[in-house]
Amino acid sequence: MKHTQPLPGDIGLTQISGVTGRLIRFGQWINGDGFADYEHTFLVLPGERLLEAEPGGARIRPLSEYDGSDVLYVCPKQLTEQQRERICAAADRYVGVPYSFLDYLAIATHRVHVPVPGLRRYVASSRHMICSQLVDQCYQDADVHLFSDGRWPGYVTPMALYTLLAR
Template identity: 40%
Template sequence: MTTPKPGTIGLSIIRGRVGLLIRIGEFLNGNGWTYTHTWILAEDDQVFAAYPGGASYQSLASEIAMRGPIAYVDIPVTDNERAAVLAELPGLAGTPYSYLEYLALAARRLGVRSKRLDAYIASAGHMICSQLAAEAYRRAGVIIFKDGRLPQDVTPGDFASLPLYK
């Protein structure tokens, strides 16, 4: 794919201290550290993503201006699957951001896995950007990672490990 279609997952770089902390976390998580933000290309040149104020839409131009270089994840999906992903986005709007998820990712990286914590994160309704994208795809019936990982286990670096195009 060379031209991204709505429903495509995009990656960008968060700048500043927050971005640096996420990049370090990505590096420690074994995922490299190029991309630190995940979003879904919506219709009408909008993107949909998790933000500290809650999941919402913003313009693609704003995303590029705020975060710089972008790449798209080349996930082979049908037009019907793409439409199903887009149909899930309004129901995820307003989803609160999850800072706890970063601690859970760090714990899992250190080999600490808690079914109670996993269940809490899955049920709390709070998400980070990569989790939100993976969850939208999961709800649409598209499983991106075939290794059984939960959407809450997905980082921007995981998406960056898949085929990309710019």
């Protein structure tokens, strides 16, 4: 479900410009998500705040950081108030978790069926996450499973969230 006024528990999808954005687009492309306009994901929290994965570690910031940016806010259609509260409560556990560009490579390795021992465990680890993995993990911690297609835990990109919730 798409909407313009964000609520706690919503997922923000936005663009990243420059080299970083191009690298993420490439990472999504090699993972089968194509080239599209959403390279970054964050979780809306109460109090006009958000949780997002960053190269220096996941952090909570003011939602106003994205004022003037093109942000698409999405969430599952049947998300309840109680589920939203549990999703947001999970966010504090992940502050400081390092960002990992290597997760794009690990996800791509799985996609092309390269047998790498321990790969599933690496992708599912919450000790390092890309932005979309972070958001998906907060949902999973609240027992809200966004994907029912049998994918590995952590096997999610910003475009996978867009495809699931915005199309």
